[in-house]
Amino acid sequence: MENNKPVVVSGARPTGRLHLGNYWGTLRNWLDLQNKYDCYFFVADWHALTTGADKSENIAENTREMVLDLMALGLDPAKCVLFRQSDVKEHAELTLLMGMVTPISWLLRNPTFKEQLQELHKAKYKGQEDKMKKAEGVTKQLAEAHGEDAEATALHSDMAVIGFLGYPVLMAADILLYDAKFVPIGKDQLPHLELTRDMARRFNHMFGAQVLNEPEPLFTSSPLVPGLDGRKMSKSYGNTIFLGEEAKSLEAKVKKMYTDPLKVKLDDKGHPEGCVVCAFHKLYNPDWQARETECREGKTGCGACKKQLIELMEKEVGGFRARRAELAASVDVEKVLADGAARARAVASKKMAAASKAAGLI
Ligand code: ADP
Numbered sequence: 029m030e031n032n033k034p035v036v037v038s039g040a041r042p043t044g045r046l047h048l049g050n051y052w053g054t055l056r057n058w059l060d061l062q063n064k065y066d067c068y069f070f071v072a073d074w075h076a077l078t079t080g081a082d083k084s085e086n087i088a089e090n091t092r093e094m095v096l097d098l099m100a101l102g103l104d105p106a107k108c109v110l111f112r113q114s115d116v117k118e119h120a121e122l123t124l125l126m127g128m129v130t131p132i133s134w135l136l137r138n139p140t141f142k143e144q145l146q147e148l149h150k151a152k153y154k155g156q157e158d159k160m161k162k163a164e165g166v167t168k169q170l171a172e173a174h175g176e177d178a179e180a181t182a183l184h185s186d187m188a189v190i191g192f193l194g195y196p197v198l199m200a201a202d203i204l205l206y207d208a209k210f211v212p213i214g215k216d217q218l219p220h221l222e223l224t225r226d227m228a229r230r231f232n233h234m235f236g237a238q239v240l241n242e243p244e245p246l247f248t249s250s251p252l253v254p255g256l257d258g259r260k261m262s263k264s265y266g267n268t269i270f271l272g273e274e275a276k277s278l279e280a281k282v283k284k285m286y287t288d289p290l291k292v293k294l295d296d297k298g299h300p301e302g303c304v305v306c307a308f309h310k311l312y313n314p315d316w317q318a319r320e321t322e323c324r325e326g327k328t329g330c331g332a333c334k335k336q337l338i339e340l341m342e343k344e345v346g347g348f349r350a351r352r353a354e355l356a357a358s359v360d361v362e363k364v365l366a367d368g369a370a371r372a373r374a375v376a377s378k379k380m381a382a383a384s385k386a387a388g389l390i
Pocket of ligand 1: 041043049050051052053054250252253254255261262263264
């Protein structure tokens with residue numbers, strides 16, 4: 029890696045198996061970026077705990093799976109620094125320092141905090157509202173105190189842990205430790221990056237030193253991939269196709285995909301907008317436009333469209349499975365992560381020392 033390339037930092041949480049939404053939405057960009065920039069990509073295991081401390085038994089296994097998935101996609105530890113966040117303790121150390129300059133009000137204003145918290149709270153206590161009211165102690169008090177006020181209930185729930193409120197602080201540390209010039213994000217994530225920039229400015233201002241550099245967004249174009257049911261593909265909706273989906277289950281899943289409900293017979297005129305099969309043709313079929321025209325004109329049926337899609341997808345997914353199996357047998361994941369952590373630490377420790385000095389500690 030050359031040292032004069034701009035630095036890019038990005039992470040992914042090991043909260044489950046990677047799916048095609050993750051690939052088209054984020055990971056495909058990583059493959060491009062590793063060729064152009066000095067990239068630090070990390071498995072964000074501390075971030076996984078911010079909303080999933082009760083599911084922590086899967087983090088280690090998910091981390092291993094994620095590294096193999098990323099490498100099978102083409103991420104090359106020789107071209108980028110690939111590491112596990114918790115191996116580089118400076119991420120935690122800088123988080124602590126950043127916490128000293130970050131007003132709680134900034135975090136409470138973060139729109140995704142309240143939204144996500146309510147989702148998490150609803151999911152955890154789904155169907156248990158009555159039970160909560162009948163329960164003893166804090167849970168009962170909560171249900172009674174806040175009644176129908178979902179936001180207040182969520183804010184006072186046991187899901188609202190400090191780590192979750194403070195995840196933008198950890199995110200800022202992740203980025204600032206490496207002097208990232210660019211952080212690849214979608215437009216919706218801009219407020220989070222703005223927070224990182226605000227924190228860096230405040231740190232420099234408070235401690236009177238130009239130690240932390242403000243990163244810029246790198247807007248990456250990525251399609252929003254629908255899941256089998258037409259909603260956004262997401263592991264929380266159970267509508268995903270995994271990167272290495274087995275041939276049989278790939279076929280079954282494509283057959284189950286949501287299609288235009290108005291197209292019942294083969295010669296009914298179809299509406300590709302909103303049809304999941306058509307959305308996937310766009311991703312996997314270079315001739316997708318011809319397919320859409322045939323669909324609109326009622327010249328093809330959904331069965332044929334799915335059959336072709338299964339063949340096209342199996343070619344890519346099958347190739348991935350083969351590479352993945354080869355890597356699983358030959359790659360020492362812990363060694364890859366240890367090498368990556370050593371390279372990351374070499375950079376992070378210098379920045380941490382400068383930040384500590386600025387804060388009057390050393
Ligand atoms: P999930 O919704 O399955 O929990 P994550 O929130 O872990 O997925 O997503 C990780 C990254 O993958 C996000 O930054 C997002 O940009 C991308 N991503 C996830 N699902 C999709 C999707 N359906 N379409 C496009 N990008 C997606």
